Amino acid sequence: MSEEASVVIRPIQETDKDDWLLLWKQYQKCYNRTMKEDIPLLTFERFLDPEVKMWAAFAINTTTNKPIGMVTYLHHFTTWNLDGKIFLHDLFVQEDQRVKGVGRKLMEFVYDASDRMDVPFVYWTTDDFNHRAQLLYTKVGKKTSKVLYERGGYGIFS
């Protein structure tokens, strides 16, 4: 409980660039992927760009004042309602900081942000074999009956 109390979620800000890159590299490892640094750096700039409806937040350990997790999300329109919806894109908590409620706090931060934008539809995906993530998702969300297809020959879905 005291551990949960020591984590706070806040939006990414200008001075977070190096911490962002560090966390993103750890995140890529979970997917056994690497990308050139320019992608996470330009993505970082988009989070701060008021013209782009894409955002990120850090989970900060208030004792060390260091980020131990992150979440990203974006808005896009749909044809079925006028407000569009929020796609919760990435969720990451450092391995040794898990099972303490940090992931849930990051998701709830997105829920709150969505409510404030009056776009309360939030959705996300995960690999069907990622059971650890789904132990959380069954508590805060609802699995749909949807399967996801992608155009072949253009790399895996991301």
Add this chain to the structure above:
Amino acid sequence: MSEEASVVIRPIQETDKDDWLLLWKQYQKCYNRTMKEDIPLLTFERFLDPEVKMWAAFAINTTTNKPIGMVTYLHHFTTWNLDGKIFLHDLFVQEDQRVKGVGRKLMEFVYDASDRMDVPFVYWTTDDFNHRAQLLYTKVGKKTSKVLYERGGYGIFS
């Protein structure tokens, strides 16, 4: 073969409003849903709005000159690449016009449009129990290992 030849895919245009509404109503029936007319009408306007990266196309029977199917798609950014990707949102072919390659033509129209935009990543979803659709999708795309979750209490995914 001659039947396939008699179908052409073209972007939605200003004068299609009534046909659009008609087709959209038939489409909603597949999902046992109804929405007020203002949503498909405002969605229709977004397709034509150069500021909104959301588009639609009709499959036209060249004999009757009537639309017998439609597709919608939109662009959104991602955090994993800089170009973003295309979400193929809706695909519909009138019941008595199926199994003639119309659905495939509509998808290929989106692939071509994506290529022209230099955003060749295209993805879409369907219900896991929609086996008729998936007979097509396994031919033109690749099923991913992703499962899709949504925030509970805000209606079904759409």
Add this chain to the structure above:
Amino acid sequence: MSEEASVVIRPIQETDKDDWLLLWKQYQKCYNRTMKEDIPLLTFERFLDPEVKMWAAFAINTTTNKPIGMVTYLHHFTTWNLDGKIFLHDLFVQEDQRVKGVGRKLMEFVYDASDRMDVPFVYWTTDDFNHRAQLLYTKVGKKTSKVLYERGGYGIFS
């Protein structure tokens, strides 16, 4: 309709050995597998052995008097009821004989046999990507929420 009327389902019998082997070889092709002939031949003997609760039936084209499909099924106990249940193991219809209701007739034959044995629980599996089969299964059965695991290193599930 007249086509459906020309098919009859009947249990495998002693004189069917060669026809059985022929159909089984066609069936294996669907799974890109080959086995030595002794397995289908000994399996055939089990269908006729009153000591073994494993059975098979042919779909016979009454015009040509030739088998065009087959089904196999077996009984095993369970810990959740005393009667056990029926596993519908194999279902096969020759490629050019499909979409005529033969598969459904074969399944209904198993249902009837199960009822006569007072073991009306029937279940079966298929590959999640076999959408053609599932178009039938959603009509005659119910998809469960179960996933199937097997011990690794002993070949694929069969």
Add this chain to the structure above:
Amino acid sequence: MSEEASVVIRPIQETDKDDWLLLWKQYQKCYNRTMKEDIPLLTFERFLDPEVKMWAAFAINTTTNKPIGMVTYLHHFTTWNLDGKIFLHDLFVQEDQRVKGVGRKLMEFVYDASDRMDVPFVYWTTDDFNHRAQLLYTKVGKKTSKVLYERGGYGIFS
């Protein structure tokens, strides 16, 4: 480690009847089901009946000498090989005894028994939403691409 060392797996025996019933009742609660006592009792007799190829084992806490988990398994023939295979039917560990390797030990007991019978094919199912179980299963087994159907109208799959 010392905790793991204090658990031993052994076959069910004649004197286990009361303990069996107790554990089975706890197990049923996981599925929100109840059955009359005669089913688990007659099932228990089948485990000990040399004529029935159905077995069970207890996980015994060697400190308290009490069962804290159980596994059941049975043999049935298949049409694809001559030896048949082993269906691992039930797996249960008391809630407060989990995450200590007891489930894994129970599964390995079945693997060993299967090897001794020269029937090393072992398979089992679980609900696709049972992520806690699947965290174990991905370590000791392999998820297949199979979906499971059952005849409608005869109760849920069990």
